[in-house]
Amino acid sequence: MTTGLQEDRAALVTGGTSGIGLATARRLRDDGLRVAVLDLDRPAAREVADAEGFVFIGADLSRREDCARAVPQAVAAVGGLDVLVNNAGFQHIAPIAEFPEDTWDAMLHVMLTAPFLLTRYAWPHLRRSGHGRVVNVASIHAQVASPFKAAYISAKHGVIGLTRTAALEAGEQGFTVNAICPAYVRTPLVENQIADQARTRGISAADVEQTVMLESAAIKRLLEPQDVAALASYVVSRAAWGMTGAVLDLDLGWTAR
Structure with a gap:
């Protein structure tokens, strides 16, 4: 079942060969989009992409040069870019006093710097699209904190600021930027x-x-990955044209207290 999507659109989903990213890539494909998935260049990731019929972009988002080539590579492979889903991330749990500095740097680059860079590189394509969409997959930890997750929570809080700022700048240019904040999936x-x-x-x-x-x-x-994918499907649909800068909690009532 589709959600009124414009036909002949193309999407890039980061972290797209497992979990939420894979579920979202599948849903967008089923909605009629041409889909490229970005993930670390590993045999298992390529196998998933091939089995699903996705274009595979091998990249390490902790590397600025990989971010720089990912968007043009996706555009060339799928014939444009109308939807960018920034989903890739990873977790490391440790107290601040023991948190490895290099892990901090990597996590902030993958989950905050990379979404900024990919959005920046995708900007002209999204503007030309006429119905461009950026979906940042944040987390309930973009809204609240928990101990031992300093880098993850710092990055996800930053994603909300990036989402809102980008939405203000993108509004007059014809595309939207929103964030989804799921609880544990x-x-x-x-x-x-x-x-x-x-x-x-x-x-x-x-x-x-x-x-x-x-x-x-x-x-x-x-939550299941498909629950997040269903919300992403709506956010990139025509019906959601008036939604931008939104922070959409899919949090099982976590923040209702």
Whole structure:
């Protein structure tokens, strides 16, 4: 089922071969877009892209030069660029006093600097599109904080500022910029976190979900990647033409308290 999308549009989804990125790439493809996915250039990532029929862009978003070539490479491969989904990211959990400085640098580059650079490089294509869309996949941790996640939370808070500023600048140029802030989503990253916490706390994986990850949520159930993809599908649709600078919480009621 589509959401009234303009036909013959092209999208680039970062972190697009697993988790939320893969679900979003699949949904946009099913909505009729031509899709390129960007991820680290590894055999497993290429295999996923090939199996799904996506154009694969191998890039390390912690490297400025990789960001610089990613957009023109995607444009050449899929014949333009109308939708940019900045989704790529990773997590490292440690107290500030022990947080590795190089990991801090890498996380902020991948999750904040890279979305800025990709948006900058995509800007002329989005402007020409007439119905361009940028979707920044942030997190509920763009709105609230938790201990031991300083780099992740700092980057995601920055993504909200980037989203709002870009939206103000893009408004008169005919395209929109919005952010989606999901609570915990059942991705491989989160599954690994659940397993690690179950081991360290000596409790079951189900108890980690309910008493740790969903403690502040009104709905005690992890989101699925498809839930985030469905919201992204609407945000890039024609129906959402008047939505820009929005920070869309998909947070199971986390921030309702």
